[in-house]
Amino acid sequence: MESHAIGAEPGRNQRLLLYGVAAAVLVLAPHLMPAGYWLRIYTMTGLYVMLALGLNVVAGFAGLMDLGYAAFFGIGGYLFAILSSAQFDIHLPFPFALPLAAFATMAVGFALGSTSVRLKSDHLAIVTLAFAQVFRLLLVNLDRPINITGGVDGIYNLDPIRLLGFKLVSPVSYAYLIWICAALVIVGCFRLKRSRYGRGWEAIREDELAAEVVGVNTAVMKLKAFSAGAFIAGATGALFASFQGSVSPNNFDFPQLVTVYCMVILGGLGNVAGVVAGAILLSILPEFLREYGAFRMMSYGLILVVLMALRPQGIMGSLGFLFRAEKRPDNDEAGPLRTSTELCYRKKESGSGKRGETRGPGNQVVLEVNEVTQNFGGIVAVDHLSFHVREREILSIIGPNGAGKTTLFNLIAGIYPPPFGTIFYDGKRISGLKPHRIVRAGIARTFQSLKLFNAMTVLDNIKVALFCRTKADPLSIMLHLPLFKREENETQQKAEEALTLIGTGLTGCRFALEAASLAHADRRRIEIARALATGARLLLLDEPSAGMNPQEAEEITQFIRQLRDAYGYTIVVIEHKLDVVKSISDRVIVLDCGRKIAEGSYDEVAEDPRVVEVYLGRKRH
Amino acid sequence: MDVYLEQLPQQLVNGLTLGGLYALIAVGYAMVYGVLTMLNFAHGEIYMIGGFAGWWTLNLLTRNNEPLINTAVLIVFMIVIAMMVTACLGTVVERLAYRPLRKSPRINLLLSALGVSMFLQNAVPASQGAKPRFFFSSVLIPESIRLFHVGSMVISFMRIVVVATAFLLMALLVVMIKKTRMGKAMRATAQDREAADLMGIDTDRIIVFVFLIGSALGGAAGTLAGLLFTQVDYYFGLQAGLKGFTAAVLGGIGNVFGAMLGGIILGLLESLAVNFFPATYKDVAAFVVLILVVIFRPWGLMGKRVPEKV
Numbered sequence: 001m002e003s004h005a006i007g008a009e010p011g012r013n014q015r016l017l018l019y020g021v022a023a024a025v026l027v028l029a030p031h032l033m034p035a036g037y038w039l040r041i042y043t044m045t046g047l048y049v050m051l052a053l054g055l056n057v058v059a060g061f062a063g064l065m066d067l068g069y070a071a072f073f074g075i076g077g078y079l080f081a082i083l084s085s086a087q088f089d090i091h092l093p094f095p096f097a098l099p100l101a102a103f104a105t106m107a108v109g110f111a112l113g114s115t116s117v118r119l120k121s122d123h124l125a126i127v128t129l130a131f132a133q134v135f136r137l138l139l140v141n142l143d144r145p146i147n148i149t150g151g152v153d154g155i156y157n158l159d160p161i162r163l164l165g166f167k168l169v170s171p172v173s174y175a176y177l178i179w180i181c182a183a184l185v186i187v188g189c190f191r192l193k194r195s196r197y198g199r200g201w202e203a204i205r206e207d208e209l210a211a212e213v214v215g216v217n218t219a220v221m222k223l224k225a226f227s228a229g230a231f232i233a234g235a236t237g238a239l240f241a242s243f244q245g246s247v248s249p250n251n252f253d254f255p256q257l258v259t260v261y262c263m264v265i266l267g268g269l270g271n272v273a274g275v276v277a278g279a280i281l282l283s284i285l286p287e288f289l290r291e292y293g294a295f296r297m298m299s300y301g302l303i304l305v306v307l308m309a310l311r312p313q314g315i316m317g318s319l320g321f322l323f324r325a326e327k328r329p330d331n332d333e334a335g336p337l338r339t340s341t342e343l344c345y346r347k348k349e350s351g352s353g354k355r356g357e358t359r360g361p362g363n364q365v366v367l368e369v370n371e372v373t374q375n376f377g378g379i380v381a382v383d384h385l386s387f388h389v390r391e392r393e394i395l396s397i398i399g400p401n402g403a404g405k406t407t408l409f410n411l412i413a414g415i416y417p418p419p420f421g422t423i424f425y426d427g428k429r430i431s432g433l434k435p436h437r438i439v440r441a442g443i444a445r446t447f448q449s450l451k452l453f454n455a456m457t458v459l460d461n462i463k464v465a466l467f468c469r470t471k472a473d474p475l476s477i478m479l480h481l482p483l484f485k486r487e488e489n490e491t492q493q494k495a496e497e498a499l500t501l502i503g504t505g506l507t508g509c510r511f512a513l514e515a516a517s518l519a520h521a522d523r524r525r526i527e528i529a530r531a532l533a534t535g536a537r538l539l540l541l542d543e544p545s546a547g548m549n550p551q552e553a554e555e556i557t558q559f560i561r562q563l564r565d566a567y568g569y570t571i572v573v574i575e576h577k578l579d580v581v582k583s584i585s586d587r588v589i590v591l592d593c594g595r596k597i598a599e600g601s602y603d604e605v606a607e608d609p610r611v612v613e614v615y616l617g618r619k620r621h
Numbered sequence: 622m623d624v625y626l627e628q629l630p631q632q633l634v635n636g637l638t639l640g641g642l643y644a645l646i647a648v649g650y651a652m653v654y655g656v657l658t659m660l661n662f663a664h665g666e667i668y669m670i671g672g673f674a675g676w677w678t679l680n681l682l683t684r685n686n687e688p689l690i691n692t693a694v695l696i697v698f699m700i701v702i703a704m705m706v707t708a709c710l711g712t713v714v715e716r717l718a719y720r721p722l723r724k725s726p727r728i729n730l731l732l733s734a735l736g737v738s739m740f741l742q743n744a745v746p747a748s749q750g751a752k753p754r755f756f757f758s759s760v761l762i763p764e765s766i767r768l769f770h771v772g773s774m775v776i777s778f779m780r781i782v783v784v785a786t787a788f789l790l791m792a793l794l795v796v797m798i799k800k801t802r803m804g805k806a807m808r809a810t811a812q813d814r815e816a817a818d819l820m821g822i823d824t825d826r827i828i829v830f831v832f833l834i835g836s837a838l839g840g841a842a843g844t845l846a847g848l849l850f851t852q853v854d855y856y857f858g859l860q861a862g863l864k865g866f867t868a869a870v871l872g873g874i875g876n877v878f879g880a881m882l883g884g885i886i887l888g889l890l891e892s893l894a895v896n897f898f899p900a901t902y903k904d905v906a907a908f909v910v911l912i913l914v915v916i917f918r919p920w921g922l923m924g925k926r927v928p929e930k931v
Contacts (some may be wrong), residue, residue, distance in 0.1 A: 017927070061730070065713065065727075065728050065731055067735075096660060115916050115917060116915070119915065119916070119919060121727055121728060121731075121918070122658070122659075122660055122727065122731075122874075123919050125660060125731055125917050126660070126866075126870060126911065126915050127911075127912050127915050127916065129863070130867070130909075130911045130912045130915075131912060132907045133863060133904070133908045134905055134909060137901070137902075137904055137905045137908075138905065140901075141901045141902065141905075178860075190645070254859065255739070258735060258736075258739045261732060261735065265732060269728075293743075294743040294744075294746045294747040294751070295743070297739055297742070297743040298739070298743040298744055298747055300739055301735075301736040301737065301738070301739030301740030301742075302736065302740055303736070303743075304732055304733060304736025304739070305717070305718045305733050305736040305737055305740065307723060308718075308721075308725070308729050308730075308732055308733040308736065309717075309718065309722065310721075311720040312725060312729050349816040397659075398811075459786060
């Protein structure tokens with residue numbers, strides 16, 4: 001989010017200039033440094049930049065609390081040391097040992113992650129913390145009976161790097177090697193952040209459930225973040241081991257973890273440029289405190305506490321206003337900020353719906369719910385419920401509070417896998433699938449209690465919904481391959497389309513607003529736009545007019561009708577406002593205590609004595 | 622096997638002592654988790670500072686290895702002063718580092734706790750020097766009653782003091798939680814902070830109180846550990862904190878009674894495992910158990926599984 005601030009889309013020339021300056025610094029810096037001490041710090045700074053960026057992928061992008069990160073750094077270092085030293089006489093050449101160490105570390109990260117990323121954040125913290133402890137204890141103790149880790153002393157006398165027959169031993173050549181790697185990691189992180197991966201992770205960090213429900217495969221994405229972090233940590237560990245010429249348990253202990261967290265927090269979780277700045281700052285500044293180890297760690301602790309209390313977004317966070325002329329959202333050509341019912345038909349040609357279809361409901365059944373049941377510890381929320389929805393139908397579900405309406409949506413959307421009963425969509429069984437699969441299949445929902453990704457921009461909120469329709473892999477993202485570029489353009493276009501659809505008030509400069517800054521009604525509209533952008537054909541709208549004033553409710557009602565009439569969506573809506581229900585529904589289902597007590601047109605249902613009883617109470621005789 | 626059977630009673634006594642200490646620490650984690658759903662990583666350091674506070678008291682009240690007052694009173698003094706110091710420290714930490722983050726994401730709270738832990742852990746060597754402090758139990762306990770022989774067992778008097786104090790403190794805690802008005806308010810806050818607020822409970826005060834009690838118990842554990850192991854140093858909070866934390870998770874984190882039980886189970890397991898494991902691997906085993914419990918039974922051995930409602 002924040003890093004967009006620094007020239008969200010710099011022009012081509014600007015970017016070339018930036019790359020040029022960076023390259024010049026990389027080439028010149030090692031020669032300008034006074035040899036010895038400062039050159040060493042310069043090189044260590046490069047290592048810390050990588051290390052911090054790796055942690056930033058896990059904790060910053062995806063919001064996972066990884067307290068075992070220093071252990072991954074250590075695994076990479078120790079593997080490299082074992083592979084290229086006299087410890088087991090393996091002496092693998094550097095170009096093989098480095099990737100081997102990095103990938104092996106990633107494999108360990110994957111293994112640990114696959115058991116624990118599904119856990120709640122605290123539990124993940126516990127598992128990773130315990131893992132780091134086990135790792136440290138093993139390092140210290142695995143020198144007997146067979147000497148694997150070298151115990152407290154570690155492993156030393158690592159092989160010098162040999163590349164193409166040259167021995168790479170001078171401090172300057174190490175500075176080059178490590179900073180080139182760091183530059184690659186920096187560019188990779190920037191590119192990842194501005195891709196479907198970056199948006200998916202940010203969505204998970206903001207609201208995991210909402211991310212899953214708009215089509216992000218949260219389990220896999222979290223595991224990918226965890227493994228990517230382990231990969232970077234492992235590679236950095238290997239480079240560090242080679243640079244230092246030795247490894248020992250102290251290099252990878254708890255204070256090291258706190259140091260790296262400090263760098264990431266100082267820069268701002270998820271803010272790539274900030275994290276780089278934080279790593280550089282905290283690599284150089286404490287050198288002046290070097291003599292006082294305890295004071296240095298004390299100051300790191302203090303930095304964490306103070307930053308969390310006063311500036312959790314980091315030093316670089318929201319500095320964006322310095323670089324970007326801020327647009328006043330309430331004072332521009334788009335007029336007052338509200339949805340208009342005159343839908344934007346101009347962009348229709350490329351639209352997500354086919355216009356000119358028959359207006360009313362068709363005959364084909366698209367959603368079939370059979371005998372679905374859900375109970376919460378003895379309370380039956382949904383009780384053997386069966387119904388179907390036909391294509392292009394607007395079906396309203398009404399009923400008193402606690403009737404099981406929202407639970408029913410959760411069952412259809414896969415948030416609770418139904419313990420009993422089946423659900424079919426388009427002839428395919430969807431009950432038991434994860435929510436993101438159900439979105440891919442074509443059902444999207446909104447929440448009664450809004451679940452937007454609050455810290456993300458309006459446009460990015462919508463773009464997350466296109467995650468499940470795109471498939472660029474990390475490689476094509478980091479190399480900006482054609483697949484990535486094509487998908488990014490499509491994503492941009494479709495997201496803008498979806499936003500235009502919900503009215504002209506949310507277009508243009510408002511795309512860049514933070515979702516949290518919008519008014520309630522607009523947030524509801526964005527949730528609907530997000531559901532539309534998933535490419536779903538069946539929408540589950542949970543009280544779309546809740547919290548809206550009568551005029552806004554009227555507008556949203558019109559809008560829902562338009563979605564069906566003009567774009568052919570099938571819509572199931574939970575609604576409490578009976579006038580809204582009356583005006584839009586083709587059919588109404590009344591729920592009470594998880595059971596269907598009436599079904600039919602609004603007028604039929606309204607006459608039904610059981611419905612009257614549920615709403616008004618039993619008539620006295 | 623015979624050797625093992627012979628040692629069993631001794632190991633049980635050792636395990637119970639260790640377990641009592643772990644339980645005292647674990648309770649602090651569990652109480653804080655109960656009201657704030659937060660892992661208070663700094664609790665291990667509170668325990669460490671409790672150990673130092675006990676040593677300062679001991680140091681103040683002895684001259685040339687001779688106690689200035691009755692040794693029984695001295696031991697009580699050490700524990701009480703350690704509890705007072707850590708209780709103050711705990712509330713200060715809560716006020717400065719955690720309260721400003723009441724509405725922040727959980728990860729921020731965790732990181733702040735990590736920062737507090739790092740700060741406290743290094744504040745001690747920075748201000749006091751890094752050398753360990755010794756508790757000369759020879760000063761405190763007359764030769765005649767220092768060791769008891771029960772059958773083949775050898776039980777030191779100090780061990781009895783530690784076990785008795787640990788269990789007494791826990792009994793007091795149970796009474797406080799079950800019987801007093803404050804305990805009821807605490808339980809309400811742990812179940813639903815918002816609802817407790819609406820019912821007129823000043824939950825901020827309850828949270829302060831929880832930190833006060835939890836830290837005091839941690840501090841007592843620190844001094845007891847000092848008495849038992851005859852020394853404290855600035856990094857002994859990290860390991861003990863992790864153990865207490867493991868115990869709290871074993872018992873179902875957030876559950877005070879579970880934490881007590883978890884602590885005792887962990888202590889017993891560690892003592893009994895000495896016969897099967899090389900001593901260096903008993904910590905590895907403890908953390909592996911922790912990982913397995915969190916992965917397969919995240920609600921703990923005692924905790925109840927609560928279906929998550931969206």
